[in-house]
Amino acid sequence: MKTPARPATQTTAIARPLLASRVEAGFPSPADDYVERTLDLNEELITHPAATFFLRAGGRSMLGAGIHDGDLLVVDRSKTPETGMVVVAVVDGEFTVKRLTRGPDGPTLTAEHRGYPPIPIGPDTEVTIWGVVTWVLHRP
């Protein structure tokens, strides 16, 4: 059985007009010529739609990086994790957000709040990097 290809588009419900003038009969506004497009948040937040996932942050371990409980994380799996990046990692089968740092024993997941010990990443640990956090959306 064959399924039709769907267009690879992504739309957003939040679109703001770049410039808009009131419609008044008989007086075309000169500004109308400049209305070309609307701002699409997806364009700014998502570089690789196929590889981008949203996750919900839990806990307080990354408060220092401005990540609060309940914040929305934009995670791009196409990015290669590098030292200094905030990543979503899998530790003991669970998702966690931490900063990828270089510790004395190699790559390490480091929290940014007191009381959370660093988690070493090595050949004999069950830790994998799931994706790179590219944006944090926080409700003020």
Add this chain to the structure above:
Amino acid sequence: MYALVDCNNFYASCERVFQPALEGRPVIVLSNNDGCVVARSQEAKDVGIAMGEPFFKCRERIRRHRIAVRSSNYTLYEDMSRRVVQTIMRFIPDVEIYSIDEVFLDLDPLVGRDLEALCRTTRATVRQWTGIPVSVGIAPTKTLAKLANRIAKKTPGTDGVYWFPAGEAEQARVLKSVAIEDVWGIGRRWSARLHALGVRTALDLSRMPASEVRRGFNIVAMHTALELRGVPCQELEDDPQLRQTLVRSRSFGRMVSSWPELSEAIASHAIRAAEKLRHENARAGHLSVFVHTNRFREDLPQYGGSGSCELLPATSTTPVILSKALEIGQRLWRSGFQYKKAGVMLSEITRGPVQAGLFEQRDEQRDDRLMGTMDRINRKMGSGTLRPAASSFKPQRWAMAQDHRSPRYTTRWDELPRTR
């Protein structure tokens, strides 16, 4: 040259992307309604869970091997499937989406490049971007690409990519290793008759004279035989317009017997099918409706029926399709039976402007505007906000049993995966 990309244990793999704790554990996914096993991780295959096995028959093994059980989560699988295809298309743009987990690729436009390296890069990128493991078979025909994919999947040394060999002796060796019932398009229906003729492997079929295959079977089987020899008979079907039918059906969560309940289900399927048609800018010329009881419940009286009608002119208008579907449904319904499933099928699908019919009475343009407005509102406000009064406003009692469904991680704001 063609390639077939096939996602490994697709449904189970989708579940694992968002539940990493399932990695290394046996996982099974159940059919609509939690009836039987429709997908298994490798570990579940290894402990002897069979495809299609009824759920209740595996309960003991599920406990013993700590098998993770999931209801099918088609919302998630469809979204992941879309991501896999999008990723593939960055590398190889000519694709035919063959099923939710299989994509044919046309490699001819890329000739001159290192195709195997390209396929390996594609495979690795799909894995990284989406988390889904895939296998790739490369060959001069689609039938052979399908066969090569099987080998890529089953042979450890291939690392997930297998190119059907060029040398004749090598080809014969590979074809001989594939049983006739495992050849794409042959299936159980023909394999018994082929066995009787002494045709047991793909190699045997490829050596049968084409005219003989055509006489003994049909033209489809002849194409299969030719394709096994490396003669392409099927091109990519990359055009959704070729889709001939559209089916919306579902088993009931529990059996229903009354006409109000059955008609609600038929109405809901008809409405969704019409919506889908309009989404594809298509119209249907033929409508059929079917209902049946649970044939596995031998203790209950059995009944099944289907009926159909022409849609003249071809239409995608909800009120027309809905009223005809209900008319047919009413003719099919008999009291005293417990119904298990109902569905609606639209066929003779066409695109583009309609021919004005001689006896056309409805104002099709007005219908189109009305339907367009309804679809827009439903897209904005949520599916089912506006609907004809025949479909229920109460929570639907016939909705599927999905006791083990995981969250719709990629399509619902309130079901996103959480970090700890």
